[in-house]
Amino acid sequence: MDTTSWRTIQFRVRYGETDQMGVVYHANYLNWFEWGRTELIREAGFSYRQVEERGVLLPVTDASLTYKRPARYDDVVEVRTWIDQFSTVRLVFAYEIHRPEDGTLLVTGQTSHVFTDPNLRPVRLDRQLPELYERLRAEYERGGKRLRAAHLEDRA
């Protein structure tokens, strides 16, 4: 599979992200998802700060996480992010968190978002911010759509 189909970030697990179980506290992965999609949007040509400054927010409407293996303090972890579903009013990001050192898949998940104005009222992205709409659509074409097709092939 083309490895450019997702966007990646890497970072180290911080001490404050662990809990007394000796592993990363489970809620923190939801933060990591946010870091992943922030960089995807940036690589698509916008910073999320610019998006908000132009009056568009992407609040989360749904989130799901599957925990397969725990990350530990000081691990280098990699978040892979792609756009799994996309329309003029909403999009779904998908994520995989890996530990590159030993190739372990740690966590998978998704977050769903709607496009809104600063008062959290829904907007159509193609009308509100067409430049971002085009860029995210292109990102979806190169990433999420391709990954979905590959998945379907795998199952065929």
Added chain:
Amino acid sequence: MDTTSWRTIQFRVRYGETDQMGVVYHANYLNWFEWGRTELIREAGFSYRQVEERGVLLPVTDASLTYKRPARYDDVVEVRTWIDQFSTVRLVFAYEIHRPEDGTLLVTGQTSHVFTDPNLRPVRLDRQLPELYERLRAEYERGGKRLRAAHLEDRA
């Protein structure tokens, strides 16, 4: 519906839980779920600290959240928690987060857990800690099971 079918906690939203969107940052609700199930376990007769001291952990294997309305700084919020599925090796907690002041349902969700030893290896709860097993099963009977039945009636 019998209002004793779930366990409730109430608390105020803290400043540090908000983000610059002016509402609670979405990852924090996953913390609130944890507070809810901690008190459910306590009301069932054990503290989760005691559970861990007896060598049983309940790591999260799956989590899902649906965000309906945002909580805001200083809101009093209520987390309702019940056991939605239960067996000797795993259980599922379900949650609803409400704002009692205006009766708004803010967030719903679930977390799935397995019973493990301190090395995160699966154990059967009825063998490892039968007293807790019995109490959680009773909690499931009075709570989750009843709520499920009520749901099925609603749909009939």
Added chain:
Amino acid sequence: MDTTSWRTIQFRVRYGETDQMGVVYHANYLNWFEWGRTELIREAGFSYRQVEERGVLLPVTDASLTYKRPARYDDVVEVRTWIDQFSTVRLVFAYEIHRPEDGTLLVTGQTSHVFTDPNLRPVRLDRQLPELYERLRAEYERGGKRLRAAHLEDRA
């Protein structure tokens, strides 16, 4: 010493507040200080939300913490808060965090604040929000000032 000289809150330590050292992660106590002063302001007659809605912010300019003993998961902890210094343009809150169960003093500290408008420009509280100024001054008289005097007596 008159025990009404400070304001208190009590709560349990959450799992996510611990780290892999098995104790509360040190940065979290700064959050607890915030919870303490929020309730002090509320007991003085205002919620901090109301204060912000009337255009006054209290950003932190300095903070200091001394860690004496660690708090642990599920401990009931008590934050005692009082106003240690007070003027028309700034105030200092002081804090003690105790574990009532065994009477252990865990953490002490202070946070300094200035009064500002929403653009973080300094304001005089007695002009901007005289009602709050009077209440905080009264709170300072009954609390911080008395504690200070008691300290001086102790040393005499």
Added chain:
Amino acid sequence: MDTTSWRTIQFRVRYGETDQMGVVYHANYLNWFEWGRTELIREAGFSYRQVEERGVLLPVTDASLTYKRPARYDDVVEVRTWIDQFSTVRLVFAYEIHRPEDGTLLVTGQTSHVFTDPNLRPVRLDRQLPELYERLRAEYERGGKRLRAAHLEDRA
């Protein structure tokens, strides 16, 4: 001044680190200090994970922060860390947080630490882990000591 006298890390401010004031929530800077000293220790030749695995902990005994300007979402920030005081039983890290884009100094601070065993009992580092002692001493000589001398010259 020799710019190699401190260790630096750079990263972007995350959304979840902001609060509804539109700036970074003040407690988060204490986390950033931790990231700074973690990388200093790593560059000195050890990872803090290795240090803990060899039975030495560095719990925080005191922390202080001075907030000069707020960091904002998506800012690139730089944490400069050096060892300001050093002995066989304790050390003090000093920190400056800058926004390189416009050269603004945002926050300064210090954290004091003692060397302990896993039960949080004090140990002498030169006896418990001499290799780390030597490396931190060298780090202190090249960094903190030099910065202190420079400060004294500035004042002369």
